[in-house]
Amino acid sequence: MSVLLLRLAGPLQAWGSTSRFARRSTENAPTKSGVLGLLAAAQGRPRDADLSDLGALWFGVRVDQPGTRLRDFHTAHHAESDKAMPLSERFYLADAVFVAGVEGEPALVDALDEAVRRPAFLPYLGRRSCPPAQPVDLGVRAGVDLVQALEREAWHASAWHQRRAQATARGxxxxxxxxxxxxxxxxxxxxxxxxxxxxxxxxxRYGLRGLTSRTVEAPMPSPSPAGPRPPAHDPVELLRRI
Known part of the structure; x- marks a missing residue:
């Protein structure tokens, strides 16, 4: 067996499993359906394609940076009639970072790795409005199972989050x-x-799956400096020149 690891980080993420009608919720971590949808899209599979091979993959996720829950009050209109659509609430995770992994046969895992590196359809983090901030693919880990791969992977939290954790960590x-x-x-x-x-x-169609949780210890990296302040930036400067 081999394990493919994915870094799921972006300004916004949304991983719904119980969304209904006008309330679009999100779980606190990526769902299997969301991650397998990302992989199926990367391979260019049509929506009605057979998913049995992907569904058989063993799935897990590590919470490197939990982020903050955000609520969006959403309005929309039909493009042709301009008729108002129902008001809705949409929930997101802001500034979250996760490491997700799938374990399966080496041939399938290698094919998924290649697809994520050269996706047929661009990946997104649960919803199309949530693009990843960094490359998703972390590569294939051979000779280890899913738990070992997730336990040994480097901590991928943002630098500011790591500095905050270092200030309060014990050990x-x-x-x-x-x-x-x-x-x-x-x-x-x-x-x-x-x-x-x-x-x-x-x-x-979605089926039920059982989950368990545990805590793993990730090595604390060496303290990193805050770095230089970014240069001043006016986002409308180019518009003033028109």
Whole structure:
């Protein structure tokens, strides 16, 4: 087996598993359906494609930077009639960083790695309005299982978050939450309906999956300087020249 690791970091993320009608919620960490949707899009799979091979991948995610929950009051109008659409609430995670991993057969994992590096459709973090801030692919880890790969991966939190953690940490390691898909026969701590069966927009289908949680210790990096202040920037300067 091999493990593909993905860095999921951006200004906004949204990983819904129970969104209904006018309330679009987000979980506190990436969902399996959201990450497998990213991988399927990278491979160029149509929405009605068979997902059984992706669904069989063992999935886990590490919370490197939990971020902050953000609520957006959303309005919209039909383009042709200008008729108002129902008001909705949309929730996001701001400034969050996660490391997600999938474990499976080496041939499939290598193919997914290649697809993420050269995606057929651009990746996004749960919603199309949430692009990643950095390259997503962290590469393939061979000779280890999913848990080992997530435990050994470097801490990918933002520099400012790391400095804040270093100021309050006790000891030489930082505790990070790890969410893992239950192995067969393992008792789940909780369940989510986010195991994708079909992304077909005419009849999306998701199954239940069990999850467990644990805490892992990531090595505390050496303190990094705050760095020079960025140069002054006026975002409308170019418009004044027109």
């Amino acid at each position: 030489g390691a930082v505790p990070l939450d790890l969410l893992l898909e239950c192995a067969p026969g393992e008792e789940p701590e909780f369940t989510l309906r986010d195991a994708p069966i079909s992304f077909d927009p005419r009849h999306r």
